[in-house]
Amino acid sequence: MVQETHRAAGLSADPANDILLSVEGLHLSFGGIKALQGIDLAVRPGEIYSIIGPNGAGKTSLLNCISGRYRPQQGRMYFNG
Structure with missing residues (x-):
């Protein structure tokens, strides 16, 4: 079932x-x-994700890194490969 759904959506059989x-x-x-x-x-x-945490936890900082507003000192980000 998963493979059929992925094929119909144009995705590979391996969700990873x-x-x-x-x-x-x-x-x-x-x-x-x-x-x-x-x-x-x-x-x-x-998939749908949410970022939760108390004030000052870094939620907005994470979103700003993903959007390109901030440049992280370490790490990698890939969008669509």
Whole structure:
């Protein structure tokens, strides 16, 4: 069933190969403040993710890195390969 669904959507039979957004080991600091430390995530087509946490947890900093507004000091981000 999964393979049929993936084929119909134009995706490979292995969902691990269909990562739309990948974030690996993201680190972001502002002076002595460490906003992000080693953030990893992978989002596949059709998935919905949310970022939750208390004020000051780095939610907006993560989104700003993904959008290109901030440049992280370490880590990699890939969009659609």
